[in-house]
Amino acid sequence: MIDTSAPEVVARGRARARRRSNLVALVLAAVLVAGAAVALSLGRGFVPLDDVLSTLAGQGSRSTNYVILELKLPRVLAAVLVGLAFGVSGAIFQTLLGNPLASPDVIGISTGASAAAVLCIVAFGLSGTVVSVVALAGALATAAVMYLLTWRGGVTGSRLVLVGIGVAAILLGVVSYLMTRAQVATAQDALVWLTGSLNGRGWDDVWPLAVLLALLLPAVAALSRVLNVLRMGDDSAKGLGVSVEPSRLGLLVCAVALAGAATAAAGPVAFVALLAAPIGRRLARDGTPALLVSGLVGAAVVLLADFAAQNLPGLPQYPVGVLTGSVGAPYLLWLLARANRAGKGG
Amino acid sequence: MMTAEHSLRADAVRLAYDGREVVRGLTARIPPGSITMIVGPNACGKSTLLRGMARLLNPVGGAVYLDEKVIADYPNRELAKVLGILPQTPVAPEGITVADLVGRGRYPHQGWFRRWTAEDDAAVAEALAATDTLEVAARPVEELSGGQRQRVWIAMALAQRTDLLLLDEPTTYLDVTHQVEVLDLLTDLNRTQGTTVVVVLHDLNLACRYADHLIAMRAGEIVVEGDPRRVVTADVIERVFGMSCRIVPDPVSATPMIVPIGRHHC
Amino acid sequence: MAVTAAVERPTARRGSGTLVLGLVLAGVLLVGLALASVFVGSKPIPAPTVLDALLRFDPANTDHLFVRAERVPRTLVGIAVGAALGVAGAVMQAVARNPLADPGVLGINAGAALFIVTGINAFGVTALTGYVWFGFAGALVASLLVYGVGSMGREGATPIKLALSGAATNAAFVSLTTAVLLTDTDTFDQFRFWQVGALSGRSMAVFWQSSGFIALGLLVALAAARSLNTLSMGDDIARSLGQDVTRTRIAAGVAVVLLCGTATASVGPIAFVGLAVPLLARSITGPDHRWLLPLSMVLAPSLVLGADVVGRVIARPGELQVGILTALIGAPVFIAMVRGRKVAAP
Numbered sequence: 008m009i010d011t012s013a014p015e016v017v018a019r020g021r022a023r024a025r026r027r028s029n030l031v032a033l034v035l036a037a038v039l040v041a042g043a044a045v046a047l048s049l050g051r052g053f054v055p056l057d058d059v060l061s062t063l064a065g066q067g068s069r070s071t072n073y074v075i076l077e078l079k080l081p082r083v084l085a086a087v088l089v090g091l092a093f094g095v096s097g098a099i100f101q102t103l104l105g106n107p108l109a110s111p112d113v114i115g116i117s118t119g120a121s122a123a124a125v126l127c128i129v130a131f132g133l134s135g136t137v138v139s140v141v142a143l144a145g146a147l148a149t150a151a152v153m154y155l156l157t158w159r160g161g162v163t164g165s166r167l168v169l170v171g172i173g174v175a176a177i178l179l180g181v182v183s184y185l186m187t188r189a190q191v192a193t194a195q196d197a198l199v200w201l202t203g204s205l206n207g208r209g210w211d212d213v214w215p216l217a218v219l220l221a222l223l224l225p226a227v228a229a230l231s232r233v234l235n236v237l238r239m240g241d242d243s244a245k246g247l248g249v250s251v252e253p254s255r256l257g258l259l260v261c262a263v264a265l266a267g268a269a270t271a272a273a274g275p276v277a278f279v280a281l282l283a284a285p286i287g288r289r290l291a292r293d294g295t296p297a298l299l300v301s302g303l304v305g306a307a308v309v310l311l312a313d314f315a316a317q318n319l320p321g322l323p324q325y326p327v328g329v330l331t332g333s334v335g336a337p338y339l340l341w342l343l344a345r346a347n348r349a350g351k352g353g
Numbered sequence: 354m355m356t357a358e359h360s361l362r363a364d365a366v367r368l369a370y371d372g373r374e375v376v377r378g379l380t381a382r383i384p385p386g387s388i389t390m391i392v393g394p395n396a397c398g399k400s401t402l403l404r405g406m407a408r409l410l411n412p413v414g415g416a417v418y419l420d421e422k423v424i425a426d427y428p429n430r431e432l433a434k435v436l437g438i439l440p441q442t443p444v445a446p447e448g449i450t451v452a453d454l455v456g457r458g459r460y461p462h463q464g465w466f467r468r469w470t471a472e473d474d475a476a477v478a479e480a481l482a483a484t485d486t487l488e489v490a491a492r493p494v495e496e497l498s499g500g501q502r503q504r505v506w507i508a509m510a511l512a513q514r515t516d517l518l519l520l521d522e523p524t525t526y527l528d529v530t531h532q533v534e535v536l537d538l539l540t541d542l543n544r545t546q547g548t549t550v551v552v553v554l555h556d557l558n559l560a561c562r563y564a565d566h567l568i569a570m571r572a573g574e575i576v577v578e579g580d581p582r583r584v585v586t587a588d589v590i591e592r593v594f595g596m597s598c599r600i601v602p603d604p605v606s607a608t609p610m611i612v613p614i615g616r617h618h619c
Numbered sequence: 620m621a622v623t624a625a626v627e628r629p630t631a632r633r634g635s636g637t638l639v640l641g642l643v644l645a646g647v648l649l650v651g652l653a654l655a656s657v658f659v660g661s662k663p664i665p666a667p668t669v670l671d672a673l674l675r676f677d678p679a680n681t682d683h684l685f686v687r688a689e690r691v692p693r694t695l696v697g698i699a700v701g702a703a704l705g706v707a708g709a710v711m712q713a714v715a716r717n718p719l720a721d722p723g724v725l726g727i728n729a730g731a732a733l734f735i736v737t738g739i740n741a742f743g744v745t746a747l748t749g750y751v752w753f754g755f756a757g758a759l760v761a762s763l764l765v766y767g768v769g770s771m772g773r774e775g776a777t778p779i780k781l782a783l784s785g786a787a788t789n790a791a792f793v794s795l796t797t798a799v800l801l802t803d804t805d806t807f808d809q810f811r812f813w814q815v816g817a818l819s820g821r822s823m824a825v826f827w828q829s830s831g832f833i834a835l836g837l838l839v840a841l842a843a844a845r846s847l848n849t850l851s852m853g854d855d856i857a858r859s860l861g862q863d864v865t866r867t868r869i870a871a872g873v874a875v876v877l878l879c880g881t882a883t884a885s886v887g888p889i890a891f892v893g894l895a896v897p898l899l900a901r902s903i904t905g906p907d908h909r910w911l912l913p914l915s916m917v918l919a920p921s922l923v924l925g926a927d928v929v930g931r932v933i934a935r936p937g938e939l940q941v942g943i944l945t946a947l948i949g950a951p952v953f954i955a956m957v958r959g960r961k962v963a964a965p
Contacts, residue, residue, distance in 0.1 A: 013478035180946035242440035248433025278790035332794025
């Protein structure tokens with residue numbers, strides 16, 4: 008009674024959805040490679056592209072070795088990794104909590120990192136690695152407190168969001184207080200950190216981030232299928248054999264750790280986590296949380312914004328966070344407007 | 354897979370939401386290899402009972418047994434290979450295609466390393482064909498009509514290929530043709546695969562026609578259960594629904610047919 | 620993506636007798652706090668002197684002058700602004716059907732902030748009365764952008780599109796504001812104190828200037844309360860009940876611009892009030908906006924005044940800004956109520 012070609016129809020249908028998101032991922036990867044090449048070659052400390060390639064292959068001169076390997080490459084890598092981490096983290100949060108506004112920026116994770124970091128900068132006059140470590144600890148501690156406050160025989164997305172609002176408000180109050188108590192110059196340093204900056208990032212910042220991502224991203228990949236099923240509601244997911252609470256906790260831990268690691272490296276680069284995922288989902292359009300595509304969007308946004316921030320003519324060297332918002336937001340607005348006209352909004 | 358009979362029963366089970374007890378010490382046995390329909394007025398606890406039997410809700414007292422083992426002791430994935438549940442209001446992720454959604458039903462059969470196989474494709478295709486949704490396989494779920502959407506969800510439950518299938522009002526949103534089709538489909542499944550089917554249903558007459566075993570509930574307790582041809586009487590309906598009626602034989606299936614009596618036709 | 624779309628019957632959860640009583644109690648609380656705000660402060664003035672200042676004003680007495688020029692105006696401004704924020708938050712949550720929707724997250728405050736920063740930076744505005752017009756214009760531009768993008772396309776302004784376009788607008792405006800602040804230390808120094816949200820130094824001129832706009836905004840919002848009830852059941856049901864959905868949204872938008880723009884311009888972006896108070900009020904009134912809006916209108920100023928009084932007392936002889944304390948006092952209460960399942964997402 009079943010059409011013999013029916014399984015092929017199904018396989019073809021699935022392949023079509025995958026093909027689109029794979030294509031999008033490939034294009035974004037190409038954008039990243041091109042962007043990295045541009046960032047390594049052009050801008051302050053110009054190096055011709057073939058010299059860049061030969062330097063990367065280990066045949067550079069003393070000066071290109073310094074400019075490429077010591078100055079530009081770590082910064083480019085930091086930008087890509089930070090963007091990747093924020094993008095994936097935001098996509099997990101929004102999917103898991105079922106709210107397109109729920110990103111680490113909004114529900115307090117980044118605010119926890121910020122409060123800890125600003126405390127270090129303003130109250131203790133610290134800078135550099137210490138601030139990063141404390142920021143990471145702040146993010147993790149905030150997440151743990153939020154989870155415990157939310158737990159009542161289980162954690163629901165909407166309750167976690169509400170508790171997150173409360174926690175974020177308290178921490179934001181702390182940040183504001185510290186900002187008004189500090190000297191103007193110190194406060195402005197803190198503002199740079201709060202905006203998110205890659206200025207002066209070197210290999211010392213890249214390695215820890217790379218190691219953390221190497222641990223976290225495979226875990227996320229393994230859990231992504233569970234995330235797919237969790238989106239259909241707790242009942243359906245349970246019916247399909249998902250252990251809902253442990254899976255949700257695992258995903259939250261990954262998302263928080265990703266956001267925390269990225270924040271430690273660059274500060275809470277404004278809005279990457281919030282904006283990358285909606286952009287990614289609209290590009291991929293395959294009904295999945297589009298974790299990979301969101302991560303790549305995040306990486307591309309940060310990389311391009313950082314290059315622009317360093318090299319826009321007539322402007323001072325802005326921290327990258329100034330540009331991520333101004334670049335990412337109009338793009339999302341444009342996607343929203345355009346998608347709507349085709350009747351594919353929502 | 355034929356006649357792989359699993360037994361499911363509730364033993365003095367008490368189910369509650371936020372301390373408010375909805376099902377009060379209910380004992381019931383689902384006859385293996387047959388179709389059981391649960392009926393009752395709104396808020397009588399029939400959906401809650403179904404959720405309890407599918408372990409979506411843990412009992413505050415008593416227990417549900419699957420093959421004489423407490424259902425809470427099964428690993429999630431093992432349970433999902435034996436028992437499938439279609440909840441009342443499932444959520445379709447934004448932008449998902451029909452084939453993809455139905456494919457989610459294969460989740461319990463895939464391990465960490467075993468990914469998508471031809472068998473999965475075949476199961477999805479069969480489920481789509483059985484629910485008459487093959488031609489919309491590539492379309493996003495949100496573009497479908499309510500009836501098509503409901504059939505897609507049923508297809509997902511079918512793709513799970515479980516020996517026990519629990520469905521909470523699967524005919525909601527369906528026109529009468531599709532209602533009958535869905536129930537025919539579940540009957541096919543029961544007759545050919547030996548699947549044990551449990552359905553919460555609103556339509557009394559269809560429930561009587563398709564059920565091998567009928568459970569009528571009121572206020573969290575069972576009023577009567579058994580073969581509808583034997584247990585459905587005007588008196589029982591009066592007790593369960595508080596509505597007077599006349600029972601006539603269904604001209605098609607000879608099962609009881611309930612003809613309600615309103616205030617204007619006494 | 621399923622936002623917690625609540626389909627609720629717009630009937631009050633309790634009898635109207637209880638609600639009237641609740642409203643009266645909240646009113647009594649507000650009056651008490653208003654008196655406290657006039658009598659208590661960082662500068663200790665004996666109660667009889669305060670009474671004299673109010674009843675037998677002596678222009679030569681510095682204490683009398685202080686009460687008349689500082690405490691009375693800041694109390695009045697606190698009441699007006701609190702009412703504005705509470706009602707604006709309730710309206711936004713109803714329109715966006717999202718508990719995260721508040722003037723902060725949806726870009727309205729960011730619009731006001733950007734225009735005020737521009738005012739300080741480019742036009743040398745220093746007076747608080749000058750801020751209002753800029754804040755107003757910024758809030759208007761932001762709302763138009765959020766609503767314009769969010770309502771493009773076939774199905775009009777869906778909650779998700781509004782939320783996303785609000786988030787994107789917020790991102791863009793915050794980035795631009797930061798860009799100005801990082802390059803102009805003087806503007807930053809002025810701005811960071813405004814940004815915390817403070818009632819100190821607000822003169823009667825500020826009150827007179829803002830109260831007209833706020834009164835108008837409150838009237839529009841209250842007039843729309845019944846339509847908001849039907850709107851919160853979803854567009855289709857609202858339309859089938861014969862409601863002009865677009866007109867309701869526009870009325871809501873006008874109210875939000877008037878209320879948020881004025882409040883933000885007068886005292887800075889006070890966080891959390893507009894977000895938490897409506898959610899708390901909803902736990903008392905249920906989803907009926909005819910009760911929810913008046914209760915928010917009374918409870919929100921209580922939180923603002925209470926926080927302001929505490930801020931004046933705990934840091935004597937200085938004071939803590941009200942924006943910090945609304946969060947520090949309000950958030951723990953809010954979290955406790957979320958945990959007690961008294962607060963649910965709209």
